[in-house]
Amino acid sequence: MTYKSYKIIREAKMIEFRYLTKTYDRGIRALNNITLKIERGEFVFLVGLSGAGKTTFLRMIYADERPTSGFVYVSSKDVGNIPNRNIPYLRRQIGIVFQDFKLLYSKTVFENVAFALRVIGTKEAEVYKRTIKALNIVELTQKKSCFPHELSGGEQQRVAIARAIINDPPILLSDEPTGNLDAQLTNGIINLFLNANEQGTTVIIATHDLELARRYGGRVIHIANGEIIQ
Amino acid sequence: MRFQTTKYFIKEACINFKRAGVMSYASIGIITVTLFVLSLFLLFTTNLKGVADLLVKRTSVLVYLKDKIPQQQIIEFEKTISEMEQVSEVVYISKQDALKKFKENLGENKDILDNLPSNPLPNYLEVKVKRSNFVWDELKKISEEIEKSELVTEVDYGQRVVNILDKITYGLMIIIVGITIVLGLVTLIIISNTIGLGLFAREEEIAIMKLVGATNWFIRCPALIEGLLQGIISGGMAIGLLWLLYKFIVVKLSTADALFQLIPIKFIPLEFICGILLASALSGCLGSFLSLHYFLKPKK
Numbered sequence: 001m002t003y004k005s006y007k008i009i010r011e012a013k014m015i016e017f018r019y020l021t022k023t024y025d026r027g028i029r030a031l032n033n034i035t036l037k038i039e040r041g042e043f044v045f046l047v048g049l050s051g052a053g054k055t056t057f058l059r060m061i062y063a064d065e066r067p068t069s070g071f072v073y074v075s076s077k078d079v080g081n082i083p084n085r086n087i088p089y090l091r092r093q094i095g096i097v098f099q100d101f102k103l104l105y106s107k108t109v110f111e112n113v114a115f116a117l118r119v120i121g122t123k124e125a126e127v128y129k130r131t132i133k134a135l136n137i138v139e140l141t142q143k144k145s146c147f148p149h150e151l152s153g154g155e156q157q158r159v160a161i162a163r164a165i166i167n168d169p170p171i172l173l174s175d176e177p178t179g180n181l182d183a184q185l186t187n188g189i190i191n192l193f194l195n196a197n198e199q200g201t202t203v204i205i206a207t208h209d210l211e212l213a214r215r216y217g218g219r220v221i222h223i224a225n226g227e228i229i230q
Numbered sequence: 231m232r233f234q235t236t237k238y239f240i241k242e243a244c245i246n247f248k249r250a251g252v253m254s255y256a257s258i259g260i261i262t263v264t265l266f267v268l269s270l271f272l273l274f275t276t277n278l279k280g281v282a283d284l285l286v287k288r289t290s291v292l293v294y295l296k297d298k299i300p301q302q303q304i305i306e307f308e309k310t311i312s313e314m315e316q317v318s319e320v321v322y323i324s325k326q327d328a329l330k331k332f333k334e335n336l337g338e339n340k341d342i343l344d345n346l347p348s349n350p351l352p353n354y355l356e357v358k359v360k361r362s363n364f365v366w367d368e369l370k371k372i373s374e375e376i377e378k379s380e381l382v383t384e385v386d387y388g389q390r391v392v393n394i395l396d397k398i399t400y401g402l403m404i405i406i407v408g409i410t411i412v413l414g415l416v417t418l419i420i421i422s423n424t425i426g427l428g429l430f431a432r433e434e435e436i437a438i439m440k441l442v443g444a445t446n447w448f449i450r451c452p453a454l455i456e457g458l459l460q461g462i463i464s465g466g467m468a469i470g471l472l473w474l475l476y477k478f479i480v481v482k483l484s485t486a487d488a489l490f491q492l493i494p495i496k497f498i499p500l501e502f503i504c505g506i507l508l509a510s511a512l513s514g515c516l517g518s519f520l521s522l523h524y525f526l527k528p529k530k
């Protein structure tokens with residue numbers, strides 16, 4: 001019921017911000033009167049300097065923060081006013097690579113990636129198969145029994161990526177996904193996102209690296225001081 | 231819920247239990263002791279009547295009969311009673327015999343009875359009951375059965391003593407209910423504290439789980455199972471300790487003086503055992519539910 005009503009349909013208008021403003025507790029205005037649309041299957045780079053509001057932009061989409069004013073729609077659902085109890089069902093359909101990874105530090109690499117499947121009650125055999133496959137994609141099968149603190153920054157990032165893509169979500173959000181990676185791995189990761197995009201996944205990559213955006217093409221949204229720059 | 235997920239929850243609960251380490255064992259230790267104290271009271275109450283029975287060696291019921299009952303009916307009545315379980319012997323004592331007995335008891339003052347216009351004493355039956363553990367309960371049961379007959383005016387089985395014992399037991403029960411509530415709260419607080427500490431250490435992790443799409447129930451279940459585990463283990467250990475103590479007392483008594491050898495000691499009945507386990511399991515669950523409340527409240 002709740003799942004169905006928050007089912008993200010891969011429809012034309014995927015994400016829409018309308019006059020969206022987000023002011024944090026201390027009066028910091030992280031997003032200012034933003035209006036924009038991201039269509040289904042778009043591949044978007046969200047580019048801006050540190051503190052520009054990129055992370056806040058993404059957090060609005062998975063309802064980690066609520067708008068101070070204005071609206072956020074995801075698949076035509078008013079996410080700004082989503083009831084708390086329905087938030088998990090929204091998040092299960094959005095793959096998120098967090099800027100600080102947000103791995104479960106008491107769990108192994110395998111368990112971290114598998115977690116996204118466990119919360120939706122996937123069968124054990126399936127969990128194993130899909131987790132191994134996802135780890136294979138980010139080239140971490142060897143380290144599946146390691147704990148996050150035994151990994152390098154780039155390896156931790158790849159665990160986060162594996163967890164985000166494992167459910168094959170209709171939306172993929174990625175916050176500085178290549179910050180800790182060398183050129184070759186960066187290429188691999190972006191290609192991964194491009195592959196998902198070819199299957200119809202809407203991808204948003206937040207980065208401060210305009211070069212990266214230029215190199216891979218796609219739509220670029222510039223953000224500065226919480227505002228969109230044309 | 232899927233079996234798959236349940237298995238995962240149980241595994242998680244065990245991991246968290248182990249991770250809490252000394253705290254888990256300390257909390258189980260304290261709860262075990264509190265429950266043990268409670269079960270001691272229960273053991274005492276259970277055996278109160280048995281001990282009283284030894285002190286007051288009453289094993290017979292006096293059944294006073296109505297006047298002018300045909301002899302035949304009395305004989306039949308006697309027979310019915312003697313066929314009852316636990317009854318060893320029934321003796322009929324007529325009005326005349328009763329008066330004679332009474333006079334004998336009066337000794338040299340027996341002349342004062344000579345002036346009576348008629349014999350005021352009733353015919354009665356003395357029903358002897360087989361010795362057994364908990365003879366009080368037997369006496370009461372038999373008396374209630376006999377009292378139903380229309381031939382009977384009154385039954386005396388030492389009601390006064392039994393009533394006093396019943397009152398003491400009742401009073402004890404009230405005390406026990408009081409203690410149970412207090413100890414239940416203690417258990418609740420201890421478990422909610424232990425599990426709360428564990429959750430506190432995992433606050434960050436819980437936030438992450440929510441970000442990846444875990445529902446509150448998904449986070450709650452392992453902690454509830456953990457509380458349940460702590461409760462049941464404590465309850466089980468308390469009952470185990472009580473059993474050891476019980477066995478120890480029984481062995482001690484059997485080698486003690488003859489008088490003490492007769493004290494019939496019973497273990498607490500099954501209902502109490504189930505009650506203790508159920509109460510400890512429930513307060514374990516409730517305890518962790520309460521501590522979860524803080525960690526699962528929505529942002530803002």
Ligand SMILES: Nc1ncnc2c1ncn2[C@@H]1O[C@H](COP(=O)(O)OP(=O)(O)OP(=O)(O)O)[C@@H](O)[C@H]1O
Nearest residue numbers: 024025028030049050051052053054055056057208
């Ligand atoms: N939880 C918060 N409470 C208060 N202010 C916040 C919070 N999160 C972010 N901000 C403020 O909002 C502004 C935008 O922050 P945001 O994290 O969105 O920037 P960003 O573009 O992701 O930066 P970076 O590239 O460094 O990650 C910053 O000025 C920051 O100080």
Ligand SMILES: [Mg+2]
Nearest residue numbers: 054055099175
């Ligand atoms: Mg950021």
